[in-house]
Amino acid sequence: MMGGFHHVSVMPEETVGGLLTTRDGVYVDCTLGGAGHALRIASELSPEGWLIGIDQDAAAIAAAEERLGAVSCRVSIVHDNFRNLDSILERLGSSAVDGVLFDLGVSSHQIDTAERGFSYMHDAPLDMRMDERQSRTAEEIVNMYSEAELARIFREYGEERWGKRIAAFIVEARKEVPVRTTAQLVDIICRAVPKAVRRASNGHPAKRVFQAIRIEANDELGILDASIRAAVHHLRPGGRIAVLTFHSLEDRIVKSALHEMARGCICPPGLPVCACGHKRELRLLGKAGKPGADEVRGNPRAKSAKLRLAEKMPEER
Numbered sequence: 001m002m003g004g005f006h007h008v009s010v011m012p013e014e015t016v017g018g019l020l021t022t023r024d025g026v027y028v029d030c031t032l033g034g035a036g037h038a039l040r041i042a043s044e045l046s047p048e049g050w051l052i053g054i055d056q057d058a059a060a061i062a063a064a065e066e067r068l069g070a071v072s073c074r075v076s077i078v079h080d081n082f083r084n085l086d087s088i089l090e091r092l093g094s095s096a097v098d099g100v101l102f103d104l105g106v107s108s109h110q111i112d113t114a115e116r117g118f119s120y121m122h123d124a125p126l127d128m129r130m131d132e133r134q135s136r137t138a139e140e141i142v143n144m145y146s147e148a149e150l151a152r153i154f155r156e157y158g159e160e161r162w163g164k165r166i167a168a169f170i171v172e173a174r175k176e177v178p179v180r181t182t183a184q185l186v187d188i189i190c191r192a193v194p195k196a197v198r199r200a201s202n203g204h205p206a207k208r209v210f211q212a213i214r215i216e217a218n219d220e221l222g223i224l225d226a227s228i229r230a231a232v233h234h235l236r237p238g239g240r241i242a243v244l245t246f247h248s249l250e251d252r253i254v255k256s257a258l259h260e261m262a263r264g265c266i267c268p269p270g271l272p273v274c275a276c277g278h279k280r281e282l283r284l285l286g287k288a289g290k291p292g293a294d295e296v297r298g299n300p301r302a303k304s305a306k307l308r309l310a311e312k313m314p315e316e317r
């Protein structure tokens, strides 16, 4: 814990150990958070090394500035969305980098700060924006989306089997009074999910719906594929990308982007000569890594984590 910012980094050794290849290199942490991974990276770099840290959350930026204040390498901290990686690196004058890290999703600090509205455990305004400069809040989604749109995001982003029914209950409830708080939403979800199902399930009935609304509010999945590809584009030959994912939806997107970039020709089988011209850009560094039982015991948030590592191929002549 530092400056009131609490977040335990997931798979820190495996992630940073797998990412770093040179002490004098340029490394980008696209999801700084409380700078747990970033501090580890910075501590390994020489004074010639450069750490670029990005986060869209102002509280994370403040915590990271404090935490990285005394490291000996060069540090640039950028309050922005990693979807803008191209322009961020262009502004900093560092188009080619040696490593990029994504530790996706929300930090414990965001969840635990009740007034941010991420948690179904605390009553607060329905907000859920990681970047509070952005206009779309969870409240707007819950009150303005059609029943069909709500059902779709609950199904796609929450994998919630009662999504259709919950959407119908929300639309009924908001006819009476707008849904402005997390407690109102939790109450509606609890009424929509049958009692027997609630009793039988081991998670909170609101968990999946809150995840879905958070993903939608922050467009977490919509920007992922292009951001991973942009990061790979900026890697020097031999440079590495490390991605930590926390649920099957984001992992599917990351896996499919990395695997596609690790393939050569993607023509349909049977063509006599290659027509796609697709070049292999990456070498996958093993299968997805998972945290050990000890780590999960100490940090339950690590339970669903998967670490994917890949290396940029040398350029073909």
Ligand SMILES: C[S@@+](CC[C@H](N)C(=O)[O-])C[C@H]1O[C@@H](n2cnc3c(N)ncnc32)[C@H](O)[C@@H]1O
Pocket (backbone or CB within 6 Å): 007, 008, 009, 010, 030, 031, 032, 033, 034, 035, 036, 037, 038, 054, 055, 056, 057, 060, 080, 081, 082, 083, 103, 104, 105, 106, 107, 108, 130, 223
């Ligand atoms: C899991 S935390 C990172 C924790 C960090 N690795 C550590 O060890 O302390 C994820 C962070 O990424 C940020 N984030 C998520 N999506 C982002 C995006 N599209 N652009 C910039 N930051 C993002 C969140 O605001 C949050 O602070």
